[in-house]
Ligand SMILES: Cc1cc2nc3c(=O)[nH]c(=O)nc-3n(C[C@H](O)[C@H](O)[C@H](O)COP(=O)(O)O)c2cc1C
């Protein structure tokens with residue numbers, strides 16, 4: 001190892017492998033941070049509610065998946081919405097109810113719920 | 124890209140309870156279900172909850188399975204990994220079924236712990252350097268080599284307040300500073316003490332098995348700080364898994380150029396070799412350890428000169444314990460303030476303990492300094508089996524002492540333990556309940572030091588033997604009150620005059636039990652009674668004729684043929700023939716056997 005850059009490259013490659021991602025390239029992906037930090041602050045009910053809603057509404061092109069630590073632990077539970085061809089939107093400090101709102105307004109309705117986004121809360 | 128990781132514990136505890144077979148079944152089942160590209164199997168080091176092994180953890184949801192059997196694997200794969208339904212019956216639940224606990228961090232066992240030294244144990248695959256790097260491994264080494272001067276590194280360790288975890292608690296930064304003079308002009312050595320001779324302790328083994336690279340990285344950092352290019356890890360040959368993982372780790376680090384010449388292109392060279400010890404307790408003592416690495420018989424020598432001046436091969440040397448090393452990279456990355464924010468005023472950070480004896484969760488725990496003994500035993504350790512009463516806890520092994528029930532709320536740190544006549548030690552914590560005889564405990568530890576004394580100096584070789592003979596006399600009911608005085612006198616002489624730490628601390632278990640449980644010693648001497656019913660010479664077995672139903676079970680099981688009686692009539696034990704094995708007591712369904 002001749003440089004720190006080499007170390008960093010290995011780390012980044014490995015972190016990608018350690019994070020958990022499912023591969024649904026076409027539809028919308030809703031990713032819930034389910035690392036220690038997320039679960040501790042209540043990500044589990046958020047995930048369960050999302051899975052249930054998607055199931056109940058028979059939304060076939062929406063995949064709810066889990067991921068590891070996103071690195072913003074103080075903002076957990078975190079939900080990220082990836083719509084094809086659009087920028088990722090990061091929602092923070094989520095609850096089951098807020099998550100349903102995001103599902104209805106953003107994932108289905110197409111309007112980002114600004115009030116819950118990372119940018120809004122950080123400012 | 125894997126969607127889920129299944130961690131299977133490959134520590135010594137879980138390996139011996141069958142985790143190898145579980146791994147094999149898991150591989151087969153994943154293949155059978157076509158999941159091998161979706162789900163990764165990671166063989167990790169110790170998770171700490173060894174009593175409930177084999178342990179399996181499924182991420183990302185952190186479902187914690189305990190006592191998994193090879194035949195359970197198929198169900199876990201088809202239910203949990205395929206359909207996402209955790210197998211409830213295998214989930215570790217801390218005897219609290221009303222709250223279904225699924226996440227491992229929600230359990231009391233983990234909630235009250237802070238993991239710094241054990242950060243990666245049970246999380247990464249210790250045989251894959253890339254996984255260590257993914258958790259910021261070798262970043263601290265890169266940082267010190269490219270951004271810090273050697274003196275800044277030493278100052279940072281000093282500022283963190285880190286003290287040695289091998290027993291004595293000497294400030295690590297200070298030790299490094301003593302050895303830091305004349306960099307570049309003299310050969311120096313960096314050594315790791317992985318001898319771990321304290322009976323019942325396995326903290327260091329778990330770090331080496333679960334996260335071997337952390338020790339390599341830390342030693343290289345110290346090499347840079349004091350100006351050394353060679354390290355040695357002295358590890359006992361009884362730790363085959365640890366040795367194997369260290370070998371793999373050293374090989375991988377060399378391949379990546381993280382050990383060897385010109386590390387990170389900075390011109391700094393450092394390499395590490397293993398030296399295997401034959402498992403003598405005295406070889407954990409620093410001067411004996413170095414003598415042993417030199418290829419001589421492992422006997423201590425007088426200090427001064429201290430190793431920082433004249434150590435291995437007569438050159439300036441630093442020696443630190445495995446757990447001490449495991450803290451270093453985290454301190455460099457997160458800063459000394461971060462580290463010193465954990466713990467008490469004079470004891471910073473955390474300490475790993477191996478919980479053993481009369482406790483439900485035997486295993487490995489890492490707690491912030493200042494955690495109370497009560498928290499460790501009741502919350503993390505899950506209390507004492509069978510609802511028995513806590514009597515004392517032994518820390519510091521054969522060099523330490525006991526903490527009696529009156530100090531149950533003591534905040535565990537170096538100074539508090541010393542103040543009550545015990546010591547932190549390397550981390551063995553043995554819990555004793557009302558059924559333990561404290562004289563017998565003292566005898567056990569003294570027997571250990573008598574066996575392990577190297578014999579070089581008289582106070583230890585002869586003195587501890589005399590003390591043991593007196594304890595033997597007392598437990599046989601032949602002791603006198605004068606014996607107690609002789610015992611105390613001998614103890615003080617040995618402490619004052621023995622050559623090395625082994626002899627100097629050997630009387631501690633006797634002194635501390637005398638301090639807190641003198642009444643038990645006196646009961647053995649004056650009343651010829653062992654209050655806990657342990658010392659065989661002082662107890663007899665009887666059958667209560669009112670309770671005995673004459674079922675004949677005891678008579679049929681007695682190995683000495685000491686029980687006589689007709690069916691459906693009270694039985695009687697012939698005290699002359701009885702060998703006091705206790706089999707009758709264990710067998711009797713009516714509680715008719717009395718021990719007194
Ligand atoms: C008899 C005896 C046995 C010891 N055994 C060990 C041991 O197994 N592991 C250990 O790290 N330190 C052991 N020590 C302490 C070492 O001598 C030394 O203090 C320690 O390794 C220094 O590292 P530290 O400052 O990081 O604790 C022992 C000391 C004595 C007197």
Ligand code: SF4
Pocket residue numbers: 405423575576577578579580581583584621622623624625626627
């Ligand atoms: S105190 Fe005991 S172990 Fe230490 S040198 Fe003397 S005889 Fe050997």
Ligand code: SF4
Pocket residue numbers: 664680681682683684685686696700701702703704705706707708
């Ligand atoms: S204690 Fe053992 S030897 Fe004695 S009577 Fe009972 S079973 Fe027999």
